[in-house]
Amino acid sequence: MSEKLDVIIFGATGFTGKYTVYEAVTVLENLRWGVAGRNRSKLEEVLKDMGLKANKNLSNIPIIIADIEDEASIANMARKCRILVNCCGPYRFYGEQVVRACIEAGTHHVDVSGEPQYMETMQLKYNEQAKEKNVYVVSACGFDSIPADMGIIFIEKNFDGVVNSVETYLQCSTKGETSGGASIHYGTWESAVYGLAHANELRGIRSKLYSNKLPKFYPILKTRPTLFHSEIVNGICLPFPGSDRSVVMRSQRFLYEAENKRPVQMHAYVAFKSWVTAMLVAIIGVTFGILAKFAFGRRLLLKYPKFFSLGFISHEGPTESDMERLLFEMTMKAVGWSNSERLSEPTDQFKDPPSKTLMVKVSGSNPGYGATCVALLCTAKIILKEHEKMPSTGGVFSPGAAFAKTSLISELEKHEHGMKFEILANK
Structure with a gap:
């Protein structure tokens, strides 16, 4: 392979990786892409299976052998492409060596990590090196951080004023028959x-x-009670335990420091239809939190995921029919001031309370293994095609910081498993 590929999907035989291969057939159309992993026969099998699913012959897709335990093979893989799509997690254990190899090779890197320690450690250790190499390293490029982070970018573009705070409410539902897996x-x-x-x-x-x-x-955005009813989504809500807030705040800090923009405050919640469901989820969350603090508890959680998640987690993962029936909506309420009240400096304080609201919804289907894979590939595509609209030098970024001025949102809206961004109310 004398010429570099545009994209390599690393970890293509994993659960997320194989569906990323499937979505690549349409998202990466007209780009040269390949797959990478440690087992050639399994990679060939994925290409065959996903090719049948996509009604496309993928036998000519290049295969690169790369093993996370073999540093030379990872370096070789990084040299063979312009951007590496990394599906090989947990990133706490397997991410850093890939990021390092990409920066050394001058290759961009995107992944779907939702692990704040990994993401912020990569920024701490490699941001300056990535700048020197003009390499973009962007994590959290899947569901649910893309809806939250890019949703706030969408809000600010449509707010016609200054946003003080945003609350996000994530809801999932199933269409048709109730999912049992x-x-x-x-x-x-x-x-x-x-x-x-x-x-x-x-x-x-x-x-x-x-x-x-x-x-x-x-005014400071206050945290809501642990369990509360929200009229915004007419549901019972809990604090969202994912990395959305940490990802959003990284983006807002970058935009404040780089562009002198007033940062948006944000809190994230997850909503359920009934008090019983919400309380049951809360009990699971508390149990998970206690057990995860101790080695013995972690062993139990990892050995019996179905038991401790009431069947929501499994080694096999969801069936394709279950995945396709799953829908998501992230409702976002933004509060701030109209353009007529704009201040000269972002650090100045408004004298009057917020007077303007904007309601936005980001929605889609198959969030974990459809929307996530599409979003991941779209971020790679945008880096290749619109890097001139990104921060002028490379670096380690969150999505909102990297893609605020690009057409990522419109790219996400093009695909079947993409995401729809819409305004619900503007007052």
């Missing part, structure tokens, strides 16, 4: 277990990453 693959569960187990690392990472605290902006 697992909704999430074991790999996501494993990442969450280790992420929560090492959550105390974040304070130290952030103290090194950010020497100066952001100034306070008023």
Whole structure:
């Protein structure tokens, strides 16, 4: 292979990886792409199966052998493409060596990590090197961080004023028959277990990453009760346990420091239809949180994922029919001031309370293994085609920081498993 490929999908035999291959048939149309992993026969099998599913012959797709335990093979893979789509997690264990190899090779890197410790450590350790090499490294490029982070970018473009705060409410539902199987693959569960187990690392990472605290902006967005009813979505809500808020705040800090833009405050919630369901999820969450703190508890969580998740997690992952029936909506309420009240400096404080609201919804289907894979590939495509609209030098970014001025949102809306961004109300 004398000429570089545009894209290589690494970890293509994994659960997320194989569906990324399927979505690549349409998202990466007219680009030269290949697959990588440690087992050629399994990679050939994925290409055959996903080719049949997509009604496309993928036998001519290049295969690159790369093993996370073999540093030379990872370096060789990174040299063979312009951008690496990394589906090989948990990234806490397998991400850094791939990021390092990509930066050394001058190759861009995107992944779907939802692990704040990994993402912020990569920024701490490799941001300057990535800048020197003009390489973009972007994590959190799947569901659910893309709807939240790019949703706030969408809000600010349509707000016609200054946004003070945003609350996000995630709801999932099934169309047709009720889904009876697992909704999430074991790999996501494993990442969450280790992420929560090492959550105390974040304070130290952030103290090194950010020497100066952001100034306070008023009014401060208060955290809602642990369990509450929201009229916004007419549901019972809990704090969302994922990485959305940390990803959004990284983007907002970057835009404040790079563009002198007032940062948006944000809190994330997940909504359920009934008090019983919400309380049951809360009990699972508390149990998970306690067990993840201890080695013995982690062993139990990792050994019996179905039991501790009430069947939502499995090693086999959800069936394709279950995945296709799953729908998601992220409703976002933004509060701020109209253009007539705009201040000269972002650090100035408004004298009057917020007077303007904007309601936005980001929605789609098959969030875990359809929307995630499409979003991941779209971010890769945008880096290749619109890097001149991204921050002028490379670096380690969150999606909102990297893609705020690009056409990523319109690209996401083109695809069957993409995401729809829409305004619900503007007052």
